[in-house]
Amino acid sequence: MLFRLAMLCLLLVAATWGWSQTVSDVAFSLNDKELTVTYTLDKPSAIRLRVVSHIGGLTYVSDPIQNLSGDVGSNVAAGEGKRILAYDMPEIRGLDTGEFHFIVEVDDGSVNIYVGDLVMKMLPVEGGTYMMGHSKSEGTRYHCESAEPAHRVTVSDFYLGQFEVTQGLWTAVMDANPSRWQGNDSLPVESVSWNEAQVFIARLSQLTGYRFRLPTEAEWEYAARGGKKGRGHAYPGTTINLADYAWLGANSGNRTHPVGQKMPNELGFYDMGGNVWEWCSDWAGVYTDSEQHNPQGPKTGENKIARGGCMISPAWGCAVSDRCWYLPDHGYGFYGFRLALDSAEREQDEEDDIY
Numbered sequence: 001m002l003f004r005l006a007m008l009c010l011l012l013v014a015a016t017w018g019w020s021q022t023v024s025d026v027a028f029s030l031n032d033k034e035l036t037v038t039y040t041l042d043k044p045s046a047i048r049l050r051v052v053s054h055i056g057g058l059t060y061v062s063d064p065i066q067n068l069s070g071d072v073g074s075n076v077a078a079g080e081g082k083r084i085l086a087y088d089m090p091e092i093r094g095l096d097t098g099e100f101h102f103i104v105e106v107d108d109g110s111v112n113i114y115v116g117d118l119v120m121k122m123l124p125v126e127g128g129t130y131m132m133g134h135s136k137s138e139g140t141r142y143h144c145e146s147a148e149p150a151h152r153v154t155v156s157d158f159y160l161g162q163f164e165v166t167q168g169l170w171t172a173v174m175d176a177n178p179s180r181w182q183g184n185d186s187l188p189v190e191s192v193s194w195n196e197a198q199v200f201i202a203r204l205s206q207l208t209g210y211r212f213r214l215p216t217e218a219e220w221e222y223a224a225r226g227g228k229k230g231r232g233h234a235y236p237g238t239t240i241n242l243a244d245y246a247w248l249g250a251n252s253g254n255r256t257h258p259v260g261q262k263m264p265n266e267l268g269f270y271d272m273g274g275n276v277w278e279w280c281s282d283w284a285g286v287y288t289d290s291e292q293h294n295p296q297g298p299k300t301g302e303n304k305i306a307r308g309g310c311m312i313s314p315a316w317g318c319a320v321s322d323r324c325w326y327l328p329d330h331g332y333g334f335y336g337f338r339l340a341l342d343s344a345e346r347e348q349d350e351e352d353d354i355y
Contacts, residue, residue, distance in 0.1 A: 023047075023104045025080070030097060037084040039071075039104045046074045046107040049084055051091045052114075053100040061114045062091050063346075064107070074107075111159055111344045113208055116172040122159040122341055123268055125219070128228045129154040132221055133287055134321040147321040152291040153218050159341040160215055160223050163259040163270050164188040164278065165200075173203050179256075180333050186258035188276045188336045194304040194328035197279050197337050204339075209346035212339045214281040217305045217323075218295045219340060224273075224308065224320045226266030235318050236272035236308070237265030246274030246318050252311035273318035276336035277306040277326075284325035303327055310334040 025040040037049060048064040049072060071082035084104070092100050105112055111122040134147035168185030170192075171177045178191045192200075201212045215223070224236045233239045235246065243251045245263045252274070260270045272278075282297025282305045297305065303325035309318035312334065316322060326332055 022106050026102060026104050028102050030092075033088040035086040035089055035092075037086075037102050037104065039082050039084075040080045041071075041076060041078050041082050043078050045076055045078075047072050047076045047082075047084075048105050048107040050103040050105065051089070051100055052103060053092070053095055055095075055099065061103075064105075065089070065091065110162070111210075111341065113210060115169060115204070115208065118166075118169050118172060120169065120339070121162040122339070122344075123162050124344075125155075125158050125160055125223050125227050125267060127154070127156040127158070128222070130222055130225060130230070132218055132321075134319075144316070144319065144322045146323045147287070149287055149289045150321075151287060151289050153222070153295060154291075154293045155216075155219050155222050156294055158215070158219055159344065160219070160269065161338040161340070162264075162268060164276060164336050164338045166259055170200060173200055173207065178331060181256045184258050186260070187256050188259055188271070190256060190276045190336045191331045191333050192279075192336055193331040194279050194326075194335075196331060201339070210341060211343070211347065212341060214279055214337060215340040216294070216296055217280040217282040217307065218292070220272075220278065220280050220307045221320055223267060223269055224265065229266040231266060233265075234320065235315075236269070236320055237263060242273065242315055242318060246271070246309070247311050248274040248309060248318055249312045249314055254312055256311050272308050273320075274309050274313060275311055276308075277310045277324055277332075277334050278308045279335060279337040280305040280307055284323075306335055 022042050022045055023039055026037065028035060028037045049068060050064060051062045053060045065086070068084055068086050070085040072084045076082065109124045113120040113122065130153060131150045132153040133150040134144050135150040165188065166185060167177050167179050167182065167187050167189045170189040179187065179189050180191050181187060197214065205212050235242050237245045242248065247257045247262065256275055262270060264270045265272055283301025284303040284305050285298035285301060306324045306326060309322065326335065
């Protein structure tokens with residue numbers, strides 16, 4: 001199935017957001033109905049293929065193509081001249097060769113979502129149970145009273161953006177940039193209220209067919225702690241070398257920095273500490289010691305939760321258990337967000353099947 005994007009532009013599997021590129025030199029040839037896609041792979045990976053077509057001033061990106069042969073699927077060896085073969089591919093029937101091209105992706109379980117010339121990478125988070133909040137056993141160095149008492153929480157599987165939403169992505173969707181610090185599309189968007197984030201999410205969901213949302217506070221902390229791969233760190237990914245993982249008051253120069261420049265945490269998420277505070281879906285509320293499953297926070301409230309600290313925060317403000325909150329209609333200068341998904345499945349509409 002193909003899904004319409006609202007902008008006509010070249011789509012790239014770009015490495016501009018900080019992850020290493022493993023696929024290069026993608027090319028294709030078409031002999032009658034026989035298709036050959038060639039590429040170079042720099043390390044062994046699972047591989048999938050998409051087709052991008054340009055029809056009537058609109059750009060369409062397919063779901064991963066099925067029924068292929070050659071160097072595709074799981075356990076593809078590294079090397080040059082890798083080949084993917086197909087015959088009579090329905091996704092390109094009736095199109096001239098100048099009206100489509102192919103994207104060869106590493107299939108690491110993530111969801112790559114294409115918007116204009118940007119690729120959003122949504123990483124899978126396997127659900128699990130953990131102690132949410134600040135525990136007495138952690139000592140007082142990272143103490144946050146609003147993060148007590150620690151309590152047992154279970155979250156289900158979900159997807160979370162590998163990076164904070166960038167100014168490039170925000171501008172592509174909203175046609176404006178509210179951020180105080182500009183000059184690089186890879187900077188995180190900030191000066192965004194919780195309510196404005198909801199408008200962005202609604203537009204992005206309509207544009208791509210994916211049902212985006214903000215993470216719950218419990219999901220955010222679980223991912224920041226590293227999920228099932230977590231090592232009990234006080235900060236996302238570390239306990240003692242925070243400057244290697246976060247832009248905060250001690251090293252940021254009191255401004256934001258492009259996403260993905262610091263080290264990721266155990267699950268591969270960047271900038272979960274520092275850079276910008278990240279809105280969560282929950283109303284701010286008081287913790288209890290009762291065990292909870294997929295908590296959503298209070299039903300009503302005055303302030304919305306934000307997590308992770310920002311570029312002017314002290315170290316303790318970047319702790320995985322630290323909490324902050326603010327009015328949902330105020331676009332405070334240090335507030336941004338990252339996106340969550342429940343499912344990798346897209347909603348389909350009548351324009352999906354265009355052939």
